Amino acid sequence: MKQVIIFGECMVELFQLVDNVYHQAFAGDVYNTAVYCKRSAAQQLNLKFLSAVGTDLVSDKLIAQLEQEKLDSSLVFRSKTARPGLYMINTDCFGERSFVYWRDSSAAKQSLALFRQQGSLAQLLPADVFYFSGISLAILSPEDRTYLFDLIKELKQSGVQIVFDPNYRPALWPDADLCRANFDKAYALSDLALPGLDDHKVLYGSATAADVLAQLQQLGVKEIIVKNGPAGVLGYSDGKSFQSPAVPVKKVIDTTAAGDSFNGGYLSGRLNGLSPLASCQYAAALASFVVEHTGAIVTKEQFRSFSGRFNLSTFS
Numbered sequence: 001m002k003q004v005i006i007f008g009e010c011m012v013e014l015f016q017l018v019d020n021v022y023h024q025a026f027a028g029d030v031y032n033t034a035v036y037c038k039r040s041a042a043q044q045l046n047l048k049f050l051s052a053v054g055t056d057l058v059s060d061k062l063i064a065q066l067e068q069e070k071l072d073s074s075l076v077f078r079s080k081t082a083r084p085g086l087y088m089i090n091t092d093c094f095g096e097r098s099f100v101y102w103r104d105s106s107a108a109k110q111s112l113a114l115f116r117q118q119g120s121l122a123q124l125l126p127a128d129v130f131y132f133s134g135i136s137l138a139i140l141s142p143e144d145r146t147y148l149f150d151l152i153k154e155l156k157q158s159g160v161q162i163v164f165d166p167n168y169r170p171a172l173w174p175d176a177d178l179c180r181a182n183f184d185k186a187y188a189l190s191d192l193a194l195p196g197l198d199d200h201k202v203l204y205g206s207a208t209a210a211d212v213l214a215q216l217q218q219l220g221v222k223e224i225i226v227k228n229g230p231a232g233v234l235g236y237s238d239g240k241s242f243q244s245p246a247v248p249v250k251k252v253i254d255t256t257a258a259g260d261s262f263n264g265g266y267l268s269g270r271l272n273g274l275s276p277l278a279s280c281q282y283a284a285a286l287a288s289f290v291v292e293h294t295g296a297i298v299t300k301e302q303f304r305s306f307s308g309r310f311n312l313s314t315f316s
């Protein structure tokens with residue numbers, strides 16, 4: 001069975017149903033990817049979530065949620081001084097959504113400090129893939145970021161494939177220069193990169209997906225998938241580039257987790273032996289289903305209806 005480590009933050013989500021009534025769920029970029037990757041692959045993957053929570057009731061519920069999604073929680077450390085981050089999604093009278101975050105002192109920020117105290121490299125190995133994002137990087141202290149890059153170098157030397165999605169969130173970085181410097185380091189260590197064109201437009205001034213491809217090729221990334229919303233993706237692997245279209249949808253309901261679900265589907269495809277192009281096709285089908293539904297994570301029942309129509313074997 002393939003072993004995957006997914007590093008980052010899962011938060012408490014409060015989603016406004018009607019005025020002052022909220023639905024509580026758990027979400028976060030890498031968590032969303034982990035859920036879609038595991039659901040897509042059924043039995044063949046063991047996904048370990050590397051993170052930290054507190055010792056409170058909500059933290060227990062978060063761990064229970066990971067287990068419900070069949071994610072391995074053995075690398076989720078417990079902080080005695082912090083709790084999970086939280087965000088609220090409010091919808092105004094025009095249907096416009098806005099997000100408010102309480103994550104400045106979340107337990108996930110202590111993940112690597114706790115890993116250093118209580119964990120070891122041996123707990124991470126053997127592994128096939130280590131997956132992290134620009135948000136996983138942004139929430140760390142500068143010292144922990146340096147530690148993470150060193151850890152990734154060791155994992156890479158042990159044959160682990162490194163996968164990175166920049167997921168640029170300007171509010172999480174003190175300035176864009178620091179962010180670019182960290183993303184460049186992350187890319188230089190990555191075997192597979194899954195950037196969004198919009199992130200690169202804002203952060204690097206890229207104009208086209210081809211610009212992003214050229215930039216990441218220069219940094220030595222061997223497999224690159226540049227996501228561009230309904231315009232589909234520009235991919236690169238085995239020295240060749242390719243296009244893969246998005247799957248058109250009747251009505252976009254909520255684009256939250258479009259990129260995260262695409263990444264989960266793509267990873268699942270690749271880890272189950274699909275080609276980069278076939279993995280993009282499956283991932284695009286999954287992401288188009290996700291944008292037709294509210295929230296980051298579709299229900300298990302909704303996912304079953306999706307997999308009744310499309311699954312990895314449809315594209316193999």
Ligand code: AMP
Pocket residue numbers: 196197227228229230232233245246247248249252255258259260262283284285287288291
């Ligand atoms: P993005 O992160 O916005 O580039 O989206 C990631 C993936 O989600 C895209 O590569 C598409 O496969 C899918 N996607 C996003 N928006 C749409 C849309 N409006 N219609 C269909 N698919 C979409």
